[in-house]
Structures are given as structure tokens and as C-alpha cells.
Amino acid sequence: MGALRRIWKKIMGNVFTTLALLLGVMQVAVGHWAVVVVAGREGPGLAVGSLLAAALVAANFLLMPVLRQARRGTGWARPVANLYMSLGVATLLLGAAVTFSFLGWLPLGALLSWVGVGTDTVFELFRIASGAIVGSIAAMLLWGFTVGQAQLDHTHLHVPLRDLADEHAGLRILQLSDLHIGNGMEGERLSRLVAHVNEREPDVIALTGDLFDFDPSFVDDGCRRLGALRARLGVFAVLGNHDVYTGAEVVADGFARHAPSVRLLRGDVVRLETDAPLYIAGLDDPSGVWTARELEVPELTSLAENVPADGPAVLLVHRPELFPQAARLGFPLVLAGHTHGGQLALPLAGGRHNMARLITRYARGLYEDAGSLLYVNRGVGVAGPAVRVNCPREVATLELQPG
Numbered sequence: 001m002g003a004l005r006r007i008w009k010k011i012m013g014n015v016f017t018t019l020a021l022l023l024g025v026m027q028v029a030v031g032h033w034a035v036v037v038v039a040g041r042e043g044p045g046l047a048v049g050s051l052l053a054a055a056l057v058a059a060n061f062l063l064m065p066v067l068r069q070a071r072r073g074t075g076w077a078r079p080v081a082n083l084y085m086s087l088g089v090a091t092l093l094l095g096a097a098v099t100f101s102f103l104g105w106l107p108l109g110a111l112l113s114w115v116g117v118g119t120d121t122v123f124e125l126f127r128i129a130s131g132a133i134v135g136s137i138a139a140m141l142l143w144g145f146t147v148g149q150a151q152l153d154h155t156h157l158h159v160p161l162r163d164l165a166d167e168h169a170g171l172r173i174l175q176l177s178d179l180h181i182g183n184g185m186e187g188e189r190l191s192r193l194v195a196h197v198n199e200r201e202p203d204v205i206a207l208t209g210d211l212f213d214f215d216p217s218f219v220d221d222g223c224r225r226l227g228a229l230r231a232r233l234g235v236f237a238v239l240g241n242h243d244v245y246t247g248a249e250v251v252a253d254g255f256a257r258h259a260p261s262v263r264l265l266r267g268d269v270v271r272l273e274t275d276a277p278l279y280i281a282g283l284d285d286p287s288g289v290w291t292a293r294e295l296e297v298p299e300l301t302s303l304a305e306n307v308p309a310d311g312p313a314v315l316l317v318h319r320p321e322l323f324p325q326a327a328r329l330g331f332p333l334v335l336a337g338h339t340h341g342g343q344l345a346l347p348l349a350g351g352r353h354n355m356a357r358l359i360t361r362y363a364r365g366l367y368e369d370a371g372s373l374l375y376v377n378r379g380v381g382v383a384g385p386a387v388r389v390n391c392p393r394e395v396a397t398l399e400l401q402p403g
Helices: 002-012 015-038 046-070 077-114 119-150 187-199 216-226 241-258 298-305 320-328
Strands: 152-161 172-176 204-208 235-238 262-264 268-271 279-282 313-316 333-336 365-369 372-376 393-402
Touching (some): 015 077, 015 119, 046 077, 077 119, 172 187, 187 216, 204 313, 216 241, 235 313, 241 262, 333 393
Parallel strands (some): 152 393, 172 204, 204 235, 235 262, 279 313, 313 333, 333 372
16 A cells, blocks of 8 residues: 555656546546537447547656647647647536536435336436536636636725835836746737736835746847836846746846846845835746745745845735745745646635636735735736636736835
């Protein structure tokens, strides 16, 4: 049993292996539901179904690295890979709907049979109920791939900042995050976003990572277009994990050559050009970390030691998991991204029940810890398929107030 547990832990510890496993199982679940429940035909049986599931898991596992490589190309393989990934996300969610429909129906179906309802009637009721559930999920996905992913929200918050001088009351920091340039947010679409941001005339612009997706061929043009961002007191940026995948030095060099007005903070503290002291600090995303619920990095401790004591410092990071450490170190306000707000959220107020909750407790919005505040931006780009449900893209303006 111990050996099996170690093998299972190793399999599930790799995100791509996990996705391949889940996708293969859900492909079989959706196929079985479509054939048996919707079409009313006989299924292949447990043995054949298990073999089919194993074959699909193996095929998906082999395809994963090929698809990742194809998405980096520029030929016909790239849209094919994107389509497969979009269909994969849809299949995972539809498969989950089928699975929960079946599990939820088991006790109800048993109760109906116990009170004398015929087998054919029970099956027909299940067909109607599961069809309604799966159909609702399918409609939600269709909306998310079209209208949902195209929406852009403008969030405006009044944020109390500890030790903020009165003269800074009303200072507006506009936060952009997770552009993922190269995955749909590039070219003229990026330029339109830049112009839209400039129209809001912010005092400071903060870019909190994942500016690029993973393809270095987009860096020069992307930096050139981001170089058109304008703010009264400056434009500041930090690198996210996808910028590290793209090549941290490649991105840094791109900004230095094409967008010198964008100040890339890589363990730096900068005083804004104002009479009363106010600082902006930031650091690169920790490399080699996919996710972590409790993240501690020595670079953040070193950065805090370099912050002058005569005024507050706003910290820019990519991962919100750094917030507990930042709060302990005395940063009164932390701006982060990374989560995309989950991209897929239940249609409840605030969208707090979303996919990002699987990897972090800081999924989206405003959080408080020991007198420090964190704002997690939903981002203006996407990672992977361009789908958003109850989680629009976001441009956030934080208006500072003495607190």
C-alpha cells in the first residue's frame, strides 16, 4: 500500500499528468452519457470502457508536451493546439457535470425505485435532470468563450494606507495584471488597452506580472506598445512566472530597449517624485514554484530592509501568497495578480467560489491581515483557453486615503 501511495502521489504531483488523467476519464464519462443517456443505446461495458479510458489517458499524456510546443509555434499547429485545449477545458467541466449528476441521482433513483416507480420512468427522469444540468454547463461555457471572456470591468476602490501623508490623499494607482501578451493580447488589441488606460489619467500605473505568456518572439513588439503607457508619477512593473518562462532577462532587455519609461522593479525600492515620501517596491516572481499556499522568500525580507522609514511603501508582487510575509514585514499595501480570479467562477455574488480557490486562499479582490491590505487583480489576459465565466477581465484603480 505504501508503494502505491507513493506512485499515486508522484502522478498527482505533476500538473500535466493530473490533467491527462482527468481529461481521459472525463472524455469517457461524457461519451458514455451521450451514448447511453442521450442516445439511449447500450454502452461498451466496464471492461471496454476501462480500456478506452486508459487509452485516452495515455494519448492525452503523450499529447501534452506536443501541444505545449505547438502553442509556441506560428503555423497551423498553434490554432489546432489552442482548439484542443479549449475542448479539453469544456470536456473537464462537462464531465464533472455528468459525474455529479450521476452521483446525485443514485440515492434519489434508489428512493423512486423503492416506492415503486418503474425502471424506465426512473431512467427517463434521470435523462431529463442530467440533460438540464449538462446543458446549463454547456451554455455557460459557450457564453464564457464568447461574451464572458470579452468583458472588461473597471474596479475603483478607496484604500486606506497606513502612514500616508495628507497631500497624497486621492492619489490613484491603476493596476494591470496578467496580460499574457502572445496569447490573444497583442498587436492592436494591446495598443487599444494602452490607450484606454491612458484615458483614465492615473497617477501611477502598476503592472503586476505575467506581462508575456511564454513566447519571446512577442517581447519586442509588446514592450514597444507598453512603452506608450503614461502616468503622472511613473509606470512600474514586476515579472511573473510566465515572464520567467518567456525569459526574465529577455523581458528585462526588451523593456530597457523599447520601453525605458516602464520601471522594472527587480528587488528595488523607488521613491515617487513627490514632496512627502511614498515608495513603490517590487521583486521578480520566485522561479521554479508552480503554486504554494504559504510562500516565504528571502528576497522579500531583504527588500523590506531597504525601505526607508519615513513613508509607506506599496509592494508589487505577482503571487498573492507572498502577502502574509509582506504583512509581517510591514508593507501596508500589496498589489498582486496571478490567479486571474479563477477565470471560472460560480454565478454567486463576488465570484469568490472559483477555480483559483484550488491553489490559493487569495483568489480575487481585497484582503486584510494585521492592518495590511492586499488587492488581487483578475487580470486582462488569460492563460490557456480564452474563457471567463462570472470573472470579467479587470482594470483596477486604487485611490489612496490616509488610514
